[in-house]
Amino acid sequence: MDGPSIHRAISRIARQIAKGQHHPGDLVLVGIQTGGVRLANHLAGRIRDLLGHEIPVGELDVTMHRDDLDQRLAPPVHATKIPVDITGKTVLLVDDVLFSGRTTRAALDALNDFGRPRRTQLAVLIDRGHRELPIMADFVGKSVTTAQDDRVEVEASESDGWARVTLHTAQHSSGSNP
């Protein structure tokens, strides 16, 4: 997936999100650290153009809510900034890749500590399947068929650009463009 097709996917998701809001003034975007933050900011810009008003954007680090802290070295902890009270709002969680669903589960828990949204939704750039929890995204840029041990890499370039999404297959690490 190259830069222009990523931009097209983001624009399409933005239109779907804008159309689906009954109370557009109550929408808050929250990007999951680290991959979701950039996407959330980008999406918020597109939605602002469509709805005509600023959309608040937050950043959420889910490290402290992970369920695998005992099985690994302590992961780096990033900032969490939720700029508005989310109680009663529509919170759109944003992540770059949806895989096992465990990060989303941790994000839902983490969000609980900040308030009780009226509704929580999920937008992702890539859905690569292999869910380990009953979680699905409301908005998907592209669904990709992968093997369990493949690796999906979303690369952003400097400036506003999205460079590419690459699927690294487990067998041969050379990589291919899906």
Next chain:
Amino acid sequence: MTWTRKDLLDIQSLSLEEITTVLDTASAFKAVGQRVIKKVPALRGKSVVNLFVEPSTRTRISFEVAAQRLSADVINFTTEASSLKKGETLKDTALNLQALNADFIIIRHSAAGAPHFLSRVLNAHVINAGDGAHEHPTQALLDAFTIREKKGRISGLNVTILGDILYSRVARSNIWAMRKLGANVTLCGPPTLVPRAFEQMGCRVTSDINAAIGDADVINLLRIQHERQRKTMFPSLTEYTSLFGLTKARLADLRPDALIMHPGPINRGVEIDSEVADGSRSVILEQVANGLAVRMAALFLVNGGRGPQEVDADRTAALAA
């Protein structure tokens, strides 16, 4: 940035990267304390034992609150009400605590090296909360965190540590931390309490307070440790105050942006005047608040670290596979 250690025993053995990892992690945990719900589930189901064989209020409560904010259960252990009074060895006490499923042991002990000893005999994570006059690593880390937060950097700053250096574990941990982080360290106090030997740790040593405080960006005051002094190291407290106390009159000699720090408990009128301790340049209470974030970070990081026993077990399993 990675942390692989099972324990936090001292600053001396930490690399600059490891110190920076603790400080960065602490920043994230400080933000947790500003939320409506100040608790995260990172250590849910874990037990933390405060094994304080020497008295403490600040550090023990700080570790207790830190553990609770990470959702761990906390058991407080005091020597007075324990079998240590009946002659049980430290090792046996600690092994018993581990048998009761203690995952973390926070130890304060009057013997230097006690935490290092426990780290060798226990699988539980060990954090040094002060061992004799040796080290008090979380205090140095919270001091570094406070300086970095206030000044934006530590490298190149002039840091003066004033008071009882000889008997102070806070001084030793701070000297290691400040030197590794690139600060210029000056030690000042009565020659009996600030021997020249400390120059070998890369510090400037002086008994002239005016030379020590005039160009200091940070002044870290230390309490006179009555309990560790076997003989009188200076003629009188009054003389100490007049020669080395940070008095109201001396405030005028400080840089306007100098930070005044103290690990507590403070002796008002001895090493510091009330006007100084409560003044605008004092960050003493912010140090206490930051201590919470630093101790949360320490617990969180060592939880992911593994000891040699577990690494060996992994290696054996990998070879068998």
